[in-house]
Amino acid sequence: MSLPIPTDAPFSDTQRMWLKGFFAGLGLSAPTGGATTAMEPAATGEPLAILWGSQTGTAEAFAKxxxxxxxxxGLTPTIYDMAAVDAATLAAMGNVAILxxxxxxxxxxxxxxxxxxxVMAENNALLAGVKYSVFALGDSNYPAFCQCGRDFDSKLEALGATRVSPRVEGDCDYDTPFATWSETLLGVLASEAAA
Incomplete structure (x- = not known):
């Protein structure tokens, strides 16, 4: 079954993409009537390793x-609890999102x-083939705000990994920063996969 979204419907590209994903989850399609969106599905099923580290489960929920x-x-995501990953495993992952x-x-x-x-113990270009981005969650009332995410971001770059989108830091209210970060990251990965 197909549910068309009129081209003149008052939806942004992001909203159209959300609707397409929503309808896809229901087993429906939502053609855009020829309109293009900012993020088109990747044709290759490019893998994406999503690593989460969380004390309370918030980062895990965002990983999902x-x-x-x-x-x-159209990407192929796999979610990993960071407890199951070491630096050598990380080096073989390719595209990596760290939350x-x-x-x-x-x-x-x-x-x-x-x-x-x-990762912090490494000192060579072990991660040269990795493309990554970091979403750091924290509370700016603490002096070491988002320090773990900042450390991962700087160390991965130092080990030769390529940052594909900037680190974004969430300060207690995580929804808006997460939306910005995820749209940017996925847009880059989907574009690269389609190229």
């Missing part, structure tokens, strides 16, 4: 949202501690 958005764009909170005085959350230690 990112996976749904990525899948709607992490900061705990205590700038430490990684418990499930991210081993990966954090593994």
């Amino acid at each position: 949202q990112l996976a749904k958005k990525a899948k709607a764009l 992490t909170s900061t705990y205590g005085d700038g430490e990684p959350p418990d499930n991210a501690a081993a990966l954090y230690a593994s």
Whole structure:
């Protein structure tokens, strides 16, 4: 079944993309009547590793949202608890999205501690083939605001990984920063996959 979205309907490109994903999840299609959107589905099923580190589950929830958005764009997302990943595994992942909170005085959350230690201990270009972006969750009332995400971002770059979209930091209200970050990241990955 097809549910057309009129080209003159008052939807932004982002809203049209959301509707397309929503309808796809229902098993319906939503043709745009010839209109193009900012993010077209990737033709290749390009893989995306989504790594989350969280003390309370917030980053995990955002990782699941990112996976749904990525899948709607034709990417092939896989979600990883950071506890199951080390630097060598990370090096083989290709496209990587990191979503992490900061705990205590700038430490990684418990499930991210081993990966954090593994990555921070590296000192060569181990991650030269990795393309990545970081969404850091934090609370600016603490002096080490988003420190874990900042550390991952700078260390991955130092190890030769390529940042494909800027790190975005969420300060307690995470929805808007997450939407901005995820749209930017997925737009870049979908464009690269379609090229």
